[in-house]
Amino acid sequence: MSRAVAVAGSTRTARRLGATELVWLALAGVVVIGAVLVAVDGHNLFSTANTRDMLARSSLLGFVAIGQTLVILCRSLDLSVGYVMALCSLIAATTMNGDPARVPLAIGAVLVVAAAIGLANGLIISVLKVNPFIATLGVGLIIKGYLDTEYQGPAGDVPSSFQQFGYSRIGPVPLSTIVMLAVAVAGILFLRKTRTGYHMFAVGGSEDVSRLSGIRTGRVIVTAHVLCAVAAGLAGLLLAARFGTGSALVYDSGYDLDSIAAVVLGGTLLMGGRGGIGGTIAGVLILAVLDTVFNILEVDPFFKDVLRGVIIVAAVAIYARRQIDRKASRVRFGGDGGSGGSAPPDPVPDAPVPAGSTGGNA
Amino acid sequence: TDEPADTAAPDESAAAEDPGAEGEEEPEQETADGEFFVRADFERQLAQRDVEPEGDPATPWLQAIEPEYVDTAEFAQDGNTLCFSNASVSNPWRVTGWITMQQQVEVLQQQGLIGEFRVSDAADDDNQQISDIQAFIDAGDCNAIIISPSTTATLTPAVEAACASGVPVIVFDRGVNTDCMVTFIHPIGGYAYGADAAEFLVENLEPGSTVLALRILPGVDVLENRWAAAQEIFADSELEVLGDEFTGGDGAEIKNIVTQYLQRGEVDGIWMDAGDGAVAAIEAFEDTGNDYPVMAGEDELSFMRKWQETGMTAIAPVYSNFQWRTPILAATMIWAGEQVPSEWVLPQDPITEADRDDFLERNADMPALHYAKFGGEDLPGFPAAWQDR
Amino acid sequence: MSSDVVSPATTLLRMSGIEKSFLGVQVLHGVDLDLRAGEVHALIGENGAGKSTLMKILAGVYQADGGTVELDGQSVRFEHPLQAQQAGVSTVFQEFNLLPERTVAENVFLGREPRRNRLVDAARMNTDTQALLEDLGLTWLRPATRVRSLSVAGQQIVEIVKALSYDARIISMDEPTAALADEEVELLYRLIAKLKERGVAILYVSHRLKEIFDLSDRVTILKDGALVDTVATADITSDELVRKMVGRPISSFFPDKRPGTEAGDVRLEIRQGGNEQVDGIDLTVRAGEIVALAGLQGSGRTEIAHALFGVDRFTRGQVLLDGRVVTLRSPRQAVRSGLALVTEDRKGEGLVLNQSVAANARLVLDAVLPRRASQGARRIPGILSSLELVSRGSSQEVRFLSGGNQQKVVLAKWLATEPKVIVLDEPTRGIDVGAKERVYTLMRELSAQGVAILMISSELPEVIGMADRIVVLRDGRVAGELPGGVDEETVMALATGHQADERGEP
Amino acid sequence: MAFLKQAAPLMILAIGQYFVIVSGEFDLSVGSLVGAQVVIAAALIDGEEGRTVPVILLMLGFGILVGLVNGLITTLLKVQSFITTLGMMLVLYGAIRLWTGGAPTGALSEAFRQPGRGGIDMAVVRQLPWALMILAGIVIVAVAVMRSSYGRTLMATGDNERAAAFAGVRVWRVRTLAFIASSVMATLAAILIGGYAGVTAQVGQGLEFTAITAVVLGGVVLGGGKGSVVAAMAGALTLEALFVLFNQLSLPSTIRPAVQGVIIIAAVAYAARERARPRHHQEVPSQQQPNEA
């Protein structure tokens, strides 16, 4: 019996390795293929310059995608992140207004505004029961209206001290990437170490089950949206640091859909309940590596879009394949000799014989 | 002065520090408002229209208005790898210019003046373009970096970093808030463009006539300048501005909006901040049975052909597309240690009815979304390169 | 075991006059129930009697429309399951309430994960779960296993472990043994004994009378949402209990065969059918015959129906219809060959809830025989009225119908295709007595018309009362075949693999 | 008349999107597809009248192909349609520009422009636009389809895929056909839009979100199984009327997105309330209620 369980257990773990690991494996694959292609072209993908480039490209999308992971885990979605980023870059730059002393104030303002938008998203979804797609699209439009009315172009001035956030590096690693990875680690710890993190998986897995287990599902969804918006706010800060000013036009750069693509590429289920930030980071890195490789190879920008579309769909198709295989795990009479591991082991030999009232002496 | 920000880019910090600039004007309601109108720039650009540019009129891309030459001896070198960070090729104006640039590069490559021509395209994403520029800097083997910024101002730090790397930097089209580059190449600018169009409407419409303004997107400062100049001029006129609408440059949207205005009343003139979709606006008049308006489009051939066909009263303001050749030539000049203007202001003459047919004839075989003043007729690839794409 | 064993009969919980309606249909009519510390209180009644509803009110899932709940003499009203949990009431729900993607430990501690320094202490969660499992003798269950990979019984055990882990004073269990084999039932007995010693009150719902007599101190009987009686278990016999529950002697409950109903030729035959879930299935159903598939949950009955119907496949063996070998790869082919399948999960697999009665009833015609759909649909009103469907018209959405009426729509949908073989998987699950009788009558009518019926049911009286032959499954294999009318113990013995007389009489 | 003519393309897109949404999926590729089709038309026709019909047939073929690919990837490879069609959106956007070098080339023929631009001259209304007649034709077909067996199975699939499968519905086929319908509608919309306004580089951009918003505004539920095709069209008409209203009210154009955002959230929230009401008992009470215990 225990043998059967052990077998079942080990095959389980072998399968489980897949989820996030597969994405990192895919990343490794992309890096290797990229490196070969780049080498054939006479360059070195791992040169300091190129390594920096790959990492730098990952940081902005990284912030947004970390937040997006949280909402997608809850079976929600945030289409307003692009607008939040734009707004936050403007708030940051105009609040700082060239004065290094105002940097903390600006960061505070950005976080508060972003959190408030996330709160609005979360409440519209959980209290008004508006589909997340429409809710966040609508909130995005509202922000867009505000931006279009208030800002006719880049505004504000970021002091050079804060621009360091966007430009300085430690060795080959850009500071922004380090911060992004720190946020990612914080996010991973949040998901793995806090109750709210646990509950996000639960709510995404099944809202009803979560509720019956005493989870206040609305709060979880709202929290996820607040954190997502705050992550987008951090991305806005990074934009401000890199631009030296705030810019509304960022909302047209497609970070909303890109971040969702990165999350899904990272193996998180769009239906919620499974996945994680670790995979998302790999997803973001895959996109960044592709970008760098395409750039070195001078791939036509439009061909890049084609490739990206194909790669995203292909990756998700592969994950879906594995998902289907999973179901075959509860085999009772399989070709594999019927070992399975699904049926509960029959007797419980080592259980102490109970004293007192069993069925027998009723 | 060679403050590039003065022309294409408003210097917000300057504006913020010096609110008097617009405060003392105390303009009446309809004039250009606030932030995106810097009167000094406006007036200088309007004046520049009348300045005779230096150089051969046959090669307008090498002409310059009131140039202040800088010495480039420090950048003279034998290396000839040219790097170009392009904002995007996402609209017909940029596509046309990009082809011209490539043709120019080919010529110079054959002459051995340019070796490798390395390009990255940021697909309209500022952040991506910053990374692109950094990648060039980090690669360390560019002998010159040309930058066509995707948004004014936001690329300032990246351009400064490029300058700091010691490589000669050339910026063209939109500007950035720094003067660290060797040369900043651009036509006269947005105020002049907007004013050309607005003045034409004021001259050709009866007082009391109505004008509809069609704009592409809010928040793009170079486009805001065009509109700010137009507002300034309309305010001083007796024209009534019915409204200003954002169209996204989408023909269907333009036609819808114009049709709606026509249903509500007369529209005598159309002002556009860019000529994309001008034909759709004209068709709205045709389809609703209204007389043609007085129209300011752009030197896009679709519009100019329609203009010729209908004989309407119109003007094609120009945002000189031939400027795409200049940075390439500038790079070779810099390598050769020749002087270049620190701010290289190219001529920007609108096409009027007088020279319209001439330009149409020269571009007879070109596609509809081609720009008349693309300035590549003398390049060997002409005309096939622009036709086939 | 008698009720006076529990000496100080402190009343922990008192529910009185509980009323509840769904969609204007009252399902609980002023029910009273009280629980004492250290007692096992059985709650019995037919399907749809309102047992689960009462439990869910206690658990804070539903709110009563009327009546009061007192806990320790204090009036309480649970608006959210969390409040019930905090008040010391935990529940094993009838439907699974687990997250398949999470581990056993994560599920057990869902909503109240142990923390240290405000962070979830996963290690402790695992050791606590491990300890809990060891305590219960469930050493083969690993805290870190994903629930998805467990069997139905394994999942049921996790549910129970989860409820026990709350340290609750009141634990209600809604059919906790439904998916369990005998050994696990034994285990549950031991657990319940331990809980009793600790003074926990247990509200226990089961359809297995044997368990009621084995375990409970008192029993409350519900019928059609109304309280029939609460008695000490020691003071009542099983016959009396059944009579109170059903309200009439069981024998009259199942209609007699129609005169002239005869078993004809073999319509359906499965020879050595097998796949990953079942193996070596031999089965024949003749025209005009009702054959029942009996077995514990998870024994593979539904799987046979699914494999037969092309939802899953038999990877081994043969299926013959009217003597000809057929390969049915999809429900569509099955329908075309004259098969019909009334699924066990009415909401999940049987109905498109947001659509009208009419749309549901003609769905199979639309899907499989679109060209004849309109013509076939003309029969539907007749079928619905012969089933005595109660609805506000054929354009009413089926989600607003009661369970029994929903089941009638499902039946109508399949009858409209005029099947030759009809498979009924738990056809009376969750429907009321009247509707049940309608279903039974219909089955008799169909077999009189020569339709071959394969019935799957977990309710032994139904199996025994309706079937001509009973095929009993155990662990995916045929354990044996019995004639209709045998006693429950014989069936259970085959189903569990134990001799009936090994256990005490119920 | 003019208003309906303007609204026709969005209504047609909404009909197409409706088929997909009601089956429980999304189609994010329609905006890109409209753009691609207009550009394809201009490039292939290149001003030659004689090529009009063959090119339109080719466009329809291309539309069917796109729908087929969307549908098969979604149903057979089990990629969520959000991702499938997002990928398709990127691929179409890139491929078309790759092909034309970034900006549209060629020109449309007069004949091609007729359906979107022209009409039959009439006494009272001055002109009966072709677009309106095409729209009417499509509406009749769409309503008929939704009443047909296919329509019912489509609805059932969106409502409960499993139950539909148990009833013999070939879910993959039904959904793939819905994607094809959506792409064909996008193609027809492209013919009208191209005809109406000619070729511009930006044509079609963002139409997918407008179309989805329109459908949802019509009370069709994302997730499938609820709402009628007529309501979806009404949603498109409402949205288009809203845009016209903004214009009539001379609402500053920059603020319009904000108003639009508020209106769609409010409308959908209201619809969600209405829907929740009759079956509110089935749901566990929302946890926002104050604790009375």
Ligand SMILES: Nc1ncnc2c1ncn2[C@@H]1O[C@H](COP(=O)(O)OP(=O)(O)OP(=O)(O)O)[C@@H](O)[C@H]1O
């Ligand atoms: N959410 C609901 N909406 C509508 N009706 C419901 C709902 N839940 C239960 N009912 C109805 O209430 C009645 C009582 O159901 P309940 O589940 O309490 O029965 P039960 O005694 O637990 O039956 P079983 O033995 O089948 O579990 C049934 O007629 C059922 O159809």
Ligand SMILES: Nc1ncnc2c1ncn2[C@@H]1O[C@H](COP(=O)(O)OP(=O)(O)OP(=O)(O)O)[C@@H](O)[C@H]1O
């Ligand atoms: N471990 C499992 N995880 C998920 N689904 C399962 C598992 N075991 C069985 N099932 C599915 O549950 C359904 C019922 O299983 P099965 O046919 O084995 O039981 P049954 O005898 O019909 O019992 P019942 O219908 O009473 O649950 C089948 O569709 C089967 O595929």
Ligand SMILES: [Mg+2]
């Ligand atoms: Mg029940």
Ligand SMILES: [Mg+2]
């Ligand atoms: Mg079953």
